[in-house]
Amino acid sequence: MEYIITFLDKNGLVFAFLITGFIMFFSERISKTLTRGKIPGSAISIFMGLVLAYFAGLETLGKKGIADIPGFSGFEIMGGPMFRDFAIVSTAMGASFAIIKKTGPIGVLSLFLGVIISFAAGVIIAYAMGITDAESLTTIGAGACTFVVGPVTGTALGASSDIIAISIAAGVVKSILVTIGTPLIAPYIGLKTPQSAMIFGGLMGTTSGTAAGLAATDPKLVPYGAMTATFYTGLGCLMCPSVLYFLMRAIL
DSSP states (O other), rough: HHHHHHHHHHHHHHHHHHHHHHHHHHHHHHHHSSTTSSSSSHHHHHHHHHHHHHHHHHHHTSGGGGSSSTTTTTHHHHHHHHHHHHHHHHHGGGGGGHHHHHHHHHHHHHHHHHHHHHHHHHHHHHHHOOOOOHHHHHHHHHHHHHHTTTHHHHHTTTTTTHHHHHHHHHHHHHHHHHHHHHHHHHHHOOOHHHHHHHHHHHHHOOOOHHHHHHHHHOGGGGHHHHHHHHHHHHHHHHHHIIIIIIHHHHHO
């Protein structure tokens, strides 16, 4: 048994891709047989991955999750920032600049609306929970935009580590909700064209959640949604520690 575990650790990344492949295979089978294609296989596989990550986190006390389990160390690389950023950047290769230009001012407007609405929602919830200082409210509101904007804003404003952790948690929850919810609501909001995907990415932000959700809806839409979601993160990092922070100070 020890030999097998050592062998799997030495070939960890290959084994991680193998496990992921099995999850995707069974998810596609479940999608076709149990839901008759109404729920995409990729959405089921994402959900199964989240469940697996949750129980692995309980087993390992949340340090590295499943990567701490002997034989599964390859998931640390597969789920790390290198592969994540590579996947996000590579999606832009499938985008058409001609289609991007057709979105026009509406795409830009969606970015500002997305940041402001998410920020306001985070601030309202934080205020209702008893947080009243401008720095903490701004940091948590920024976290509601994405789990990247939150710590960037908190560090810039000198927020405490506890508040920064809350902002990251808020962004992670949003990312999971967008990932799972996108394929479920896509038919009802007309999410089926590149233009609609760009507007959706601008409103939702959270590049990882938007990309995963669109992949479960229609892989052809991923480059467009991921592109505006990336701009969303940059815009949030600019607005939250500056304009929105001064606005919060003025209100309070």
